[in-house]
């Protein structure tokens with residue numbers, strides 16, 4: 212595959228507003244669904260307990276069926292490092308996330324899957340969540356390269372740090388190949404460490 | 411210019427700067443467990459990749475294993491399948507596995523330091539967010555996802571951005587009945603659950619300097635609950651004495667050379683941190699969480715706060731927390747009735763934690779309506795505790811004495827809350843559903859406070875019991 216197949220310059224799709232702060236990865240996918248040796252079945256369990264307990268949960272709403280841009284609050288994806296969380300969201304159909312802030316490991320896991328997570332202001336997020344609620348059929352564009360989100364005729368600022376942005380836009384987020392390019396420099400670095408070389 | 415431990419470790423492990431601007435960082439120690447790795451090994455197979463440095467990865471079984479009957483095959487076929495994969499993957503790729511037969515099995519963050527695998531100046535990664543624990547010995551240690559586990563296996567490296575550094579100083583001295591767990595809960599209460607995002611935490615100050623290694627492990631363990639992906643304590647005499655004689659630590663003359671290098675990695679005086687936070691250790695009382703994230707906590711003598719007193723954006727989460735927990739704003743936390751007591755986890759499943767709980771357990775019997783579990787963090791912890799007779803103290807008081815594993819910290823085995831049960835837990839997360847029941851409720855506290863709650867049947871002030 213050429214790097215262009217991996218490039219995530221922008222993602223366009225219908226929106227799914229999910230209000231609330233500090234939504235942790237246990238909430239996104241409870242631990243009992245982690246007893247799997249593949250990620251294949253994760254999608255159907257996204258927010259399973261929250262959906263069962265609350266029929267009004269946005270992931271239950273027919274209005275948001277087929278949505279691919281998730282709009283969340285502060286500290287989304289905090290807690291456990293389980294990649295099962297972004298895997299579940301990805302397999303549910305989510306391709307990009309816009310929020311106030313993200314759990315750091317979750318953010319990194321999303322990059323590894325090519326899912327951009329952009330940070331917007333609280334006021335803009337509230338506006339976007341409401342606007343999507345009023346017009347769920349209207350597409351949202353998450354522009355990773357320009358660091359903005361477009362909805363209807365409005366453009367809001369949404370940032371992503373340089374490193375991940377370069378990886379996403381450049382299509383180098385699938386990191387194994389990139390890391391392997393360092394070749395013998397890996398062993399050379401290890402060989403200089405006293406605990407590897409021997410004290 | 412004066413440099414921090416983070417600066418020195420980062421520099422020593424930098425392979426190169428990547429086109430994205432991130433660092434290609436060499437990982438000195440990679441720890442793996444059964445839940446977050448099967449997919450990574452499959453990715454290796456699919457990509458026809460080998461493990462780059464098999465001597466730098468070590469595995470254990472902890473998350474799914476039963477803590478009552480451990481006969482194979484496990485009663486839960488899904489748990490058995492995960493174990494089978496772990497055996498097969500480590501065998502196929504030539505990696506050591508600390509299973510039950512080795513006598514060294516246990517929670518990954520308990521056995522790393524215990525075996526001396528975890529050493530100062532290292533970079534350490536594991537597919538588990540509580541990898542921050544290992545920072546207690548002066549390592550830069552952080553949790554990663556499964557695709558990153560693949561990267562470490564295949565390349566021994568990660569693409570990472572260097573975090574900013576906040577020094578968290580805890581000054582003064584702790585009162586009796588106040589433990590390392592209370593210190594970290596107080597830190598998270600002050601700085602917030604996302605206060606550490608983008609930062610590494612360097613814990614310092616008199617309270618931290620006077621802590622034993624096990625106490626430092628408890629503090630660093632919950633860095634991630636404060637949003638910081640890694641947290642560390644500078645290596646000092648406590649660190650060096652802790653490592654002496656451990657199976658994977660250097661021995662003889664090599665140990666002295668190692669100790670000199672370890673000390674040389676510590677942060678130098680006069681460093682400018684990106685931020686400094688200060689807490690008065692003397693002002694900390696036993697802490698209990700009342701809500702659905704680890705920042706929602708109060709001192710045991712305090713009342714549950716009102717959502718109306720919070721900044722506007724925080725109020726919905728506060729209301730949700732009160733509704734889930736069945737608490738009223740203004741209610742004292744002391745006296746909240748519990749159904750389950752759990753002492754264990756990578757936060758508080760070490761020997762000193764069990765000793766602290768046993769000291770309290772001696773003072774009474776588990777309340778009739780309470781189910782109480784003691785789950786040692788590793789086989790070695792269990793063995794040491796049994797050698798001191800701690801298991802007998804617990805059993806005489808009505809606690810169940812289990813085998814090592816993660817157990818009710820996340821409820822992936824049979825140790826789960828039922829329905830809306832309220833649990834007093836020495837673990838690290840009170841997220842909704844965390845302890846195995848979607849409607850279960852968790853109160854986080856120190857092991858001594860858990861034991862106090864177990865014998866009282868409700869949240870109690872351990873200081874009154876120890877008096």
Ligand code: SF4
Nearest residue numbers: 540755756816819820
């Ligand atoms: S004890 Fe709990 S937090 Fe620690 S590794 Fe196990 S499941 Fe994770």
